[in-house]
Amino acid sequence: MRxxxxxxNVAVVGEFDVITRYFSSLGSGEFVxxxxxxxxxxxxxxxxxxxxxxxxxxxxDTHFTDDVFPEDVGYKAVASAVSxxxxxxxxxxxxxxxxxxxxVDDLWLHGLSQGLARGCHEYRLPLVGGDTTRxxxxxxxxxxxxxxxxxxxxxxxxxxxxxxCVSGCLGDAAFGLSVMQGxxxxxxxxxxxxxxxxxxxxxxxxxxxxxxxxxQHATSCIDLxxxxxxxxxxxxxxxxxxFSIHSAAxxxxxxxxxxxxxxxxxxYALSGGEDYELLFTLPPDSDVPDxxxxxxxxxTGEGVYCDVMSRExxxxxxx
Amino acid sequence: MRxxxxxxNVAVVGEFDVITRYFSSLGSGEFVxxxxxxxxxxxxxxxxxxxxxxxxxxxxDTHFTDDVFPEDVGYKAVASAVSxxxxxxxxxxxxxxxxxxxxVDDLWLHGLSQGLARGCHEYRLPLVGGDTTRxxxxxxxxxxxxxxxxxxxxxxxxxxxxxxCVSGCLGDAAFGLSVMQGxxxxxxxxxxxxxxxxxxxxxxxxxxxxxxxxxQHATSCIDLxxxxxxxxxxxxxxxxxxFSIHSAAxxxxxxxxxxxxxxxxxxYALSGGEDYELLFTLPPDSDVPDxxxxxxxxxTGEGVYCDVMSRExxxxxxx
Numbered sequence: 001m002r003x004x005x006x007x008x009n010v011a012v013v014g015e016f017d018v019i020t021r022y023f024s025s026l027g028s029g030e031f032v033x034x035x036x037x038x039x040x041x042x043x044x045x046x047x048x049x050x051x052x053x054x055x056x057x058x059x060x061d062t063h064f065t066d067d068v069f070p071e072d073v074g075y076k077a078v079a080s081a082v083s084x085x086x087x088x089x090x091x092x093x094x095x096x097x098x099x100x101x102x103x104v105d106d107l108w109l110h111g112l113s114q115g116l117a118r119g120c121h122e123y124r125l126p127l128v129g130g131d132t133t134r135x136x137x138x139x140x141x142x143x144x145x146x147x148x149x150x151x152x153x154x155x156x157x158x159x160x161x162x163x164x165c166v167s168g169c170l171g172d173a174a175f176g177l178s179v180m181q182g183x184x185x186x187x188x189x190x191x192x193x194x195x196x197x198x199x200x201x202x203x204x205x206x207x208x209x210x211x212x213x214x215x216q217h218a219t220s221c222i223d224l225x226x227x228x229x230x231x232x233x234x235x236x237x238x239x240x241x242x243f244s245i246h247s248a249a250x251x252x253x254x255x256x257x258x259x260x261x262x263x264x265x266x267x268y269a270l271s272g273g274e275d276y277e278l279l280f281t282l283p284p285d286s287d288v289p290d291x292x293x294x295x296x297x298x299x300t301g302e303g304v305y306c307d308v309m310s311r312e313x314x315x316x317x318x319x
Numbered sequence: 320m321r322x323x324x325x326x327x328n329v330a331v332v333g334e335f336d337v338i339t340r341y342f343s344s345l346g347s348g349e350f351v352x353x354x355x356x357x358x359x360x361x362x363x364x365x366x367x368x369x370x371x372x373x374x375x376x377x378x379x380d381t382h383f384t385d386d387v388f389p390e391d392v393g394y395k396a397v398a399s400a401v402s403x404x405x406x407x408x409x410x411x412x413x414x415x416x417x418x419x420x421x422x423v424d425d426l427w428l429h430g431l432s433q434g435l436a437r438g439c440h441e442y443r444l445p446l447v448g449g450d451t452t453r454x455x456x457x458x459x460x461x462x463x464x465x466x467x468x469x470x471x472x473x474x475x476x477x478x479x480x481x482x483x484c485v486s487g488c489l490g491d492a493a494f495g496l497s498v499m500q501g502x503x504x505x506x507x508x509x510x511x512x513x514x515x516x517x518x519x520x521x522x523x524x525x526x527x528x529x530x531x532x533x534x535q536h537a538t539s540c541i542d543l544x545x546x547x548x549x550x551x552x553x554x555x556x557x558x559x560x561x562f563s564i565h566s567a568a569x570x571x572x573x574x575x576x577x578x579x580x581x582x583x584x585x586x587y588a589l590s591g592g593e594d595y596e597l598l599f600t601l602p603p604d605s606d607v608p609d610x611x612x613x614x615x616x617x618x619t620g621e622g623v624y625c626d627v628m629s630r631e632x633x634x635x636x637x638x
Contacts, residue, residue: 033369037557038474039406039541040373042466045364050352053447054359055415055461059454062419087358096374098417098459100381128372135378136455140417142374147361155357222358238356 022113023097029126031093041128043093049146051093054084060137070108072202073139074115079206080225081141082123083276086211087223089153090145092123097130098140112139123208153214153221153280158239162219162281164296165288167207169253170228171265174272176201193255204276213289214280221280227273232304235279242301247308251293266308341432342416348445350412360447362412368465370412373403379456389427391521392458393434398525399544400460401442402595405530406542408472409464411442416449417459431458442527472533472540472599477558481538481600483615484607486526488572489547490584493591495520512574523595532608533599540599546592551623554598561620566627570612585627 027035034042045051058064058077078095085092097116101109120127125143176197179189189197207223214221220239222231228250236243247266256265281298288294299305346354353361364370377383377396397414404411416435420428439446444462495516498508508516526542533540539558541550547569555562566585575584600617607613618624 034471034473039403040371040409040462040464042407042471043370043372045370047366051362051364051370051412051463052359053362053413053415053461053463055417055448055450055459057417057419057450057452057454057459059419059452062452062454084358088361090359093370094372096372096461098374098376098461100376100378100457129374131374131376131459133376133378133381135376135381135457138419138454138457140374140376140450140459142372142415142417142461143359144370144372145359152353152361154353 022109023116023127023130026117026120026127029094029124032126032128035126035128036130041094041096043128043144045093045146048149050149050152052085052088052090052145052147052152053142054081055140055142056081056084057138057140070111071115074112075119075203077139077141078116078119078123078125079204080276081143082119082125082206082208083204083223083225085143085145086206086208087153087221087278088145088147089151089211089215089221090147091212092125092208093144093146094126094128095141095143097127098133099130100133100135100138102134102137123206147215151215153211153218155220155222155235155238158220158235158241158281158298159283160241160298160300161284162298163284163286163288163294164243164245164279164298165282165292166224166228166251166277166279166295167210167292168275168277169251169256170224170275170277171268171272172197172200172253172256173204173274174227174268175256175259177274189259193258196255197259201274204274206276207278210278210289214278217286218280218282221278224275224277224279225273227271228279229270229304229306231279236302236304240302242299243296243304244299245296245304245306247306249293249295270306341428342435342446342449345436345439345446348413348443351445351447354445354447355449360413360415362447362463364412364465367468369468369471371404371407371409371464371466371471372461373400374459374461375400375403376457376459389430390434393431394438394522396458396460397435397438397442397444398523399595400462401438401444401525401527402523402542402544404462404464405525405527406472406540406597407464407466408470408530408534408540409466410531411444411527412463412465413445413447414460414462416446417452418449419452419454419457421453421456442525466534470534472530472537474539474541474554474557477539477554477560477600477617478602479560479617479619480603481617482603482605482607482613483562483564483598483617484601484611485543485547485570485596485598485614486529486611487594487596488570488575489543489594489596490587490591491516491519491572491575492523492593493546493587494575494578496593508578512578515574516578520593523593525595526597529597529608533597536605537599537601540597543594543596543598544592546590547598548589548623548625550598555621555623559621561618562615562623563618564615564623564625566625568612568614589625
């Protein structure tokens, strides 16, 4: 713990200590030995496991605007951070929160804590420690999990001949963002579809359980945060192979296709980010899990190939 | 990993990826299985150990001003975060960095990376992962370490009769900050003393080795970030005891006493923060390590008692 370099005002420290009260109820769990309140937290990593750790920041005016509900900021911060654990095939251990705020806003904090709590419970990830600071609004979550030794999923082990697989439907989140920003293209969108699509952006689901089931099966894995083509390129480059993707096999939701038609839906799927689905490779003779689509095959070569052109930047970038 | 909620600009992502190049050389170490470059990092926690984890943010205009050298920002961010591991008696494993910057400033980043590198090497704490984001300047470090199971040092186990001990000299950092801010009281300060005192603020030493040596010996421990009286109160309250401190036994540097005289030096020691020394308790019959002073005894009761009054807020607050 440290205090302010510029101020030694006890009142400020006391005021910010209040914030921990919003979050201290989220700190217990199977692997937690010591939670919020000492110099650091203590966790048990099960024997013969590796610790898996990832850090993600959410910054006002970069990742969210000030009209986003604090519940949504909190929930999405957890889900997007947990998604990295999912991509490694990790089981959840716990997380820490560094929260920077210009002042203590009880209403906003209450909302944030509700969203964080929902994420904590859904992903079995207790909040075991943190730091609260005065400054421009941002959250940094560090999520920790574990994998049996040698079973973590990497980006670098895709092999020629593997099936390229993806969970869920793609493109919904990027279109949901367009709806929120009031600049989506296409005809009017059905109200229920619109709610579903916006929800896919504001409340993504991290595929933690699927990630765990893929251990000992998938040869590589990544979560889709930057868009299918970009993330596929990360895996292809790390593995020294080429990802060949069949556009007709890319899973699209009926809501998205209804909203914008198939061609534009495909563009959102190829280049839109934030779906937080898993992109992974399976050996040719492997069974494919439920709710997973095979969208192509790993070939010799490099980069990503897809049979359609896209007007979007992400696609051209890797074609 | 996640991208920007507001922008899907590939150039921005690419630009910020450059930053990882500044830090990727810092990522190897004894316990690191997988460093920067995949969805998450992987570390080995030794058998029969607990994972110890703490998060600390450094925010522009709250923790540092824009005229602080980026080397100093980086080094101090590491040292102050590591100090929490020291207070737990933990051995270092690794750390992650979440860096938020308004734009990519190569000169500043180079300096920051130099300071971080110095901290990484000094404390044997490789930088295994991170996140770079556009936004107001701040760093959040999450430090991870380990303790043999059951040996971590807590705030809550000080016992009546224990000796109250502190490492090093106190008050130097708070006075160093006063010098930097141009508002120190007292006569002119010797140039060498001034350099030493400012250095105690800008380049604190986390007592990682001492913390490890205290395992199985100290009954409680905390690092001094908020000032002796405040931090002593944290331990006293957590342990349900009273800390009785003899002012004459509080270690003061000759530089500080020369600069401001003994009475004011004592005030800095009691109420000034950021020394990052360890305050701990030892059973009555324990040997006292080198460079450690016994400053009082644990008694029945509550709070902190000291035999001198202080004009500073921190002291009155707990008297």
